[in-house]
Amino acid sequence: MPPPETRPRLHTWQRFGLAIPYAWLLIFFLAPFLIVLKISIADPVVAQPPFTPLFDATRPPGEAFHATLENFRFVLDDRLYVLTYLNSLELAAVATLLCLAIGYPMAYGIARASDATRSVLLLLVILPFWTSFLLRVYAWMGILNSRGVLNSLLLWAGIIDRPLEILYTNTAVFIGMVYSYLPFMILPLYANLVRLDEALLEAAADLGGRPSRVFRDVTLPLSFPGVIAGCLLVFIPAIGEFVIPAVLGGSDTLMIGRVVYDEFFLNRDWPVASAVAVLLLLLLLIPIGIFQRYESREGSES
Amino acid sequence: MRKRSTFLLTAMVFGYAFLYIPLVLVVLYSFNDSRLVTVWGGFSLRWYGELLRSGDVLSAAWLSVRIATVSATGATVLGTLAGFALARIGRFRGRALFTTMIAAPLVMPEVITGLSLLLLFVTLQQQIGWPATRGATTITIAHITFSTAYVAVIVRSRLASVDMSLEEAAMDLGGRPFRVVRDITLPLIAPAILSGWLLAFTLSLDDLVISSFVSGPGATTLPMLIFSKVRLGVTPDVNALATIIIGLVAIGVVAAGLVLRRRPAWRQTE
Numbered sequence A: 001m002p003p004p005e006t007r008p009r010l011h012t013w014q015r016f017g018l019a020i021p022y023a024w025l026l027i028f029f030l031a032p033f034l035i036v037l038k039i040s041i042a043d044p045v046v047a048q049p050p051f052t053p054l055f056d057a058t059r060p061p062g063e064a065f066h067a068t069l070e071n072f073r074f075v076l077d078d079r080l081y082v083l084t085y086l087n088s089l090e091l092a093a094v095a096t097l098l099c100l101a102i103g104y105p106m107a108y109g110i111a112r113a114s115d116a117t118r119s120v121l122l123l124l125v126i127l128p129f130w131t132s133f134l135l136r137v138y139a140w141m142g143i144l145n146s147r148g149v150l151n152s153l154l155l156w157a158g159i160i161d162r163p164l165e166i167l168y169t170n171t172a173v174f175i176g177m178v179y180s181y182l183p184f185m186i187l188p189l190y191a192n193l194v195r196l197d198e199a200l201l202e203a204a205a206d207l208g209g210r211p212s213r214v215f216r217d218v219t220l221p222l223s224f225p226g227v228i229a230g231c232l233l234v235f236i237p238a239i240g241e242f243v244i245p246a247v248l249g250g251s252d253t254l255m256i257g258r259v260v261y262d263e264f265f266l267n268r269d270w271p272v273a274s275a276v277a278v279l280l281l282l283l284l285l286i287p288i289g290i291f292q293r294y295e296s297r298e299g300s301e302s
Numbered sequence B: 001m002r003k004r005s006t007f008l009l010t011a012m013v014f015g016y017a018f019l020y021i022p023l024v025l026v027v028l029y030s031f032n033d034s035r036l037v038t039v040w041g042g043f044s045l046r047w048y049g050e051l052l053r054s055g056d057v058l059s060a061a062w063l064s065v066r067i068a069t070v071s072a073t074g075a076t077v078l079g080t081l082a083g084f085a086l087a088r089i090g091r092f093r094g095r096a097l098f099t100t101m102i103a104a105p106l107v108m109p110e111v112i113t114g115l116s117l118l119l120l121f122v123t124l125q126q127q128i129g130w131p132a133t134r135g136a137t138t139i140t141i142a143h144i145t146f147s148t149a150y151v152a153v154i155v156r157s158r159l160a161s162v163d164m165s166l167e168e169a170a171m172d173l174g175g176r177p178f179r180v181v182r183d184i185t186l187p188l189i190a191p192a193i194l195s196g197w198l199l200a201f202t203l204s205l206d207d208l209v210i211s212s213f214v215s216g217p218g219a220t221t222l223p224m225l226i227f228s229k230v231r232l233g234v235t236p237d238v239n240a241l242a243t244i245i246i247g248l249v250a251i252g253v254v255a256a257g258l259v260l261r262r263r264p265a266w267r268q269t270e
Helices: A012-040 A070-077 A079-112 A115-130 A133-144 A149-156 A170-193 A198-206 A211-222 A224-239 A243-248 A256-265 A270-301 B006-030 B046-053 B055-088 B095-107 B110-128 B136-161 B164-172 B177-206 B209-214 B222-230 B236-261
Strands: none
Touching (some): A012 B055, A012 B136, A012 B177, A070 A270, A079 A170, A079 A224, A079 A256, A079 A270, A079 B006, A115 A170, A115 B006, A115 B236, A133 A149, A133 A170, A133 A243, A133 B006, A133 B222, A133 B236, A170 A243, A170 B006, A198 A211, A211 A224, A224 A270, A243 B222, A256 A270, A256 B209, A270 B095, A270 B110, B046 B055, B046 B236, B055 B095, B055 B136, B110 B136, B136 B177, B164 B177, B177 B222, B222 B236
């Protein structure tokens, strides 16, 4: 939050303190992004680097500046790329809804627990986050593979007579995503639900509302900002996810993060990889915009 | 006093079981002598032995720890400065761009951050000849860049909640700005700086995607090594490694809990 008085002139030490992180981010955050944009409008060539320069003085006059939208047209015309974008959106959306379904009751339960229990329950939600993300995703391989724990259990119980193929399918990707992103859903929901004024709930109950009705008409609408925050915190990283589909998904699991990786390293087509990345970012601008508007509104309220 | 519904209790038990069963199973497998996860071959420390004997795991872990230490420290310095700028300097030219550059890495997909940084390093190499090779240095730079944003957000929100009248009083009493920051503000926000460092350290240790993009042939971090192993399927020595990491985190959390409990009373009221 900006302080009330604005300082017309900055002290030297303030300038200095500001200039260092500013310069770092300009060089290592903004500049790389501009380079991606630049390469996405260059022609691919078989050379090192594998793209044409935007400006080349050695070319004949009038053609020294060269840019093309061909890479974007190529990506958008290709059914496979479009399908991958849609598939990423769908996978992320389903994973988000599953997280909400599991996370909401948990967040509600934590918020309604006694103070001592609450801090333990919260710590237990955060704790897995401090262990390795990759290893937590890997843990599911031992559970889901055809001779894994889950299949052995189901076979032993006689529920199935042949192992289920779960590992290397979209089902495994869903499980991995819900597992990895569940804390991101629970924490903002909890932060919202814990502030909920219990007097409102008591008033509703005193006026004769049944618990389910009180929940539907009072709790749920009031927790809506928390639901939005949680959903976006899951949805945004899930769209560009690379590790989970790479470890748990099959060859038919189309996710855009993986395509960028493969396009870059396997096909070495930098212009197309850059165009795919730029389109992914455009896709993300909508949920990010909603998130920032919501964040600034929440910030000005509190 | 409170009526707790069976539904809520069931949902919570299920939720926590979901979060912890995979971790418990990994710990169990790590002591299993058999290579197959479902066959219990008896208790054994065999995989720990194999882990300690494999030089590549140890050198990758050491590289990861070194990169995480340096990048967390760098990110803490830059992030604290950025947090100060955002919380304490009202208006300056380019504030909107600065705010965006701080917020953007938090939502940027890792593949895009990794790809763009690699393209920057390749371009720089062609233009000015630096960095000559990609490896530990480029990974460290990449990690500093994305961790700075997290530290800045933590420090900024802490500064926003610190009472500015303390700083103003110190200024009124004739303290020079630098001294006020050193003697008043920094001690007040020390917990935020520490948690920023820890978060940056964890993020760096954990990063696979960005490291894979910006690394060169010589440098393999621990997540990169694990990734190359698990792509081939379940390997028991990774279970042992996971167990060690889970153990370290558990020890760290208990230690942090003890330190916080001993915090002086005047700080707990904040």
